Amino acid sequence: MTTVAMDTPVASPTLKLAPRRHYLQIAAAVVVLLLAFLLAQSLATNDNMQWHIVWQYLWDEQVGRGIVTTLLLTVLCMTMGTALATVLAVMRLSKNRVLSSVAFAYVWFFRGTPLLVQLIFWYNLAALFPVLGIGIPFTSVGASVSTNAVITAFVAAVLGFTLNEAAYMSEIVRAGIQSVNIGQREAALSTGMTESQSMRRIVLPQAMRVIVPPTANQAINLLKATSLVAFIAGGDLLSAVQDIYAVNFAVIPLLVVASIWYLVIVTVASAGQYYLERWVGRGVTNFSEAAVTDQIASIEARQGGAA
Amino acid sequence: MRPMVEITDLHKSFGRVEVLRGINIAVPPGSVTSILGPSGSGKSTMLRCINHLEKPTAGAIQVDGEYVGYTRNGDTLSEISGRALARQRAGIGMVFQRFDLYAHMTAIENIIEGPIRVLGKSRTSAMEEARELLDRVGLGDRARAYPAQLSGGQQQRVAIARALAMKPKVMLFDEPTSALDPELVGEVLSVMKEVANSGITMLVVTHEVAFAREVSNEAIFMADGVVVERGDPDEVLRKPNHPRTRDFLSRVL
Numbered sequence A: 001m002t003t004v005a006m007d008t009p010v011a012s013p014t015l016k017l018a019p020r021r022h023y024l025q026i027a028a029a030v031v032v033l034l035l036a037f038l039l040a041q042s043l044a045t046n047d048n049m050q051w052h053i054v055w056q057y058l059w060d061e062q063v064g065r066g067i068v069t070t071l072l073l074t075v076l077c078m079t080m081g082t083a084l085a086t087v088l089a090v091m092r093l094s095k096n097r098v099l100s101s102v103a104f105a106y107v108w109f110f111r112g113t114p115l116l117v118q119l120i121f122w123y124n125l126a127a128l129f130p131v132l133g134i135g136i137p138f139t140s141v142g143a144s145v146s147t148n149a150v151i152t153a154f155v156a157a158v159l160g161f162t163l164n165e166a167a168y169m170s171e172i173v174r175a176g177i178q179s180v181n182i183g184q185r186e187a188a189l190s191t192g193m194t195e196s197q198s199m200r201r202i203v204l205p206q207a208m209r210v211i212v213p214p215t216a217n218q219a220i221n222l223l224k225a226t227s228l229v230a231f232i233a234g235g236d237l238l239s240a241v242q243d244i245y246a247v248n249f250a251v252i253p254l255l256v257v258a259s260i261w262y263l264v265i266v267t268v269a270s271a272g273q274y275y276l277e278r279w280v281g282r283g284v285t286n287f288s289e290a291a292v293t294d295q296i297a298s299i300e301a302r303q304g305g306a307a
Numbered sequence B: 001m002r003p004m005v006e007i008t009d010l011h012k013s014f015g016r017v018e019v020l021r022g023i024n025i026a027v028p029p030g031s032v033t034s035i036l037g038p039s040g041s042g043k044s045t046m047l048r049c050i051n052h053l054e055k056p057t058a059g060a061i062q063v064d065g066e067y068v069g070y071t072r073n074g075d076t077l078s079e080i081s082g083r084a085l086a087r088q089r090a091g092i093g094m095v096f097q098r099f100d101l102y103a104h105m106t107a108i109e110n111i112i113e114g115p116i117r118v119l120g121k122s123r124t125s126a127m128e129e130a131r132e133l134l135d136r137v138g139l140g141d142r143a144r145a146y147p148a149q150l151s152g153g154q155q156q157r158v159a160i161a162r163a164l165a166m167k168p169k170v171m172l173f174d175e176p177t178s179a180l181d182p183e184l185v186g187e188v189l190s191v192m193k194e195v196a197n198s199g200i201t202m203l204v205v206t207h208e209v210a211f212a213r214e215v216s217n218e219a220i221f222m223a224d225g226v227v228v229e230r231g232d233p234d235e236v237l238r239k240p241n242h243p244r245t246r247d248f249l250s251r252v253l
């Protein structure tokens, strides 16, 4: 016997890597698919579902207007609410005690009272303040208008949802800002940026990584919460189908119509969330080829003039 | 000649703890000053007072003849606006122990941010200067890398380029190599040497005794919030007089 065999390995065939087979997972998938099929079949063949009515009203014009109103309310209130929330979050984190107390009190009040009560309050503002005006106290200088002329049902809804959303969103934005390392702000200040530049250019863009996922939740909640306007003004998706089934009594099919559209909108929004998360996670969680290429393309586009 | 940085009887307390207890330092233009001392002796706090990231409790700091954060009216120093303070800070570069590059921006975006937003430069000229700076710190090929894709040494070199892009009169370095793996310390120190040779005034908090001896004009030794010894780096670091200095050097060497 020699020791040569130990030093020079005998040529061996390349070894194949066999991944572990997940039998349990396959079995579970089969069971789930089977259950889904049975459910789908029982719904599809159930005459009480009245699928022809569902199909007919899916493309109804009144339903379409409801979708538009719902989307408009959601986008408008989410945008304005988030803008106000950012201001509130910065106030809350400010060293200025007055600003941070005001922000605290705002959140305390608008989170602490029911949304429906807030909506009804704005709708009935005229009962409390019949005239809205601006002017200099103790003089006759100023201008005023009748409250009912300004606060239409739609304006009341926008006010109510925006102010309420701002309270919840400000806590999300605050958590986002606090998630960004203090060193980022100090580095920005040390290069001569003002506090507000450092907030806008350095801190908030990085806070977005933490802010976006719960914000998508909020937006989806708001989308469905807009159906509360049924109590004051109507016009949204849920009110539209309610108006229809109040006449033809096809309650279930019309609720299915509304649900289908809500699901469609939420699905589109979730896809948007996926891409938004990839974008705001750049440099931290996302180095995918695509993201870096996008980034390079956008830098090059911006330097376009230079080259 | 008027000092570039002049610190007069600087005191700083956090709550009831007095961290700086009367610091007096004057640094001539173009000089390199190394600041050494045990952890907790107040080196970072002093450096952060120079660009007003910390507000002094008492005393005054002048950079190039201007009171940082204040304007003088007779016997009082009145606090200036945030905008005016930002303008002063633009002339004082700082390099941090943890690099603190903007994590959502590529190396070159980190560098052009200040020149564009603060100095109002065009993107074109900012990019051009940023490329030169990246070449200067040896990272010409890493312009499009995000900080997380760079080694610590590379990140710190980008951070130095970011500070230099503002064309500051003074550069402050707070333990720029302490967070680095030993094999990466050299590349950062050699960039710092090159910056020192370019004639910019530097204050460097460091534990790198060899660097302090080779590059700096003066060494300052701090302990418990006061300067205990200062002078020619060779003298202070080779034959320290004060027992605290001797004790410290025997531990870091």
Ligand SMILES: Nc1ncnc2c1ncn2[C@@H]1O[C@H](COP(=O)(O)OP(=O)(O)O)[C@@H](O)[C@H]1O
Pocket: B014, B019, B037, B038, B039, B040, B041, B042, B043, B044, B045, B046
């Ligand atoms: N923001 C702060 N709040 C309270 N104490 C602080 C703060 N910053 C620093 N200190 C304290 O001040 C002392 C000096 O800290 P520092 O200047 O960081 O020392 P060095 O840089 O020399 O290690 C330490 O005891 C530290 O705990």
Ligand SMILES: [Mg+2]
Pocket: B043, B044, B045, B174, B175
């Ligand atoms: Mg320190």
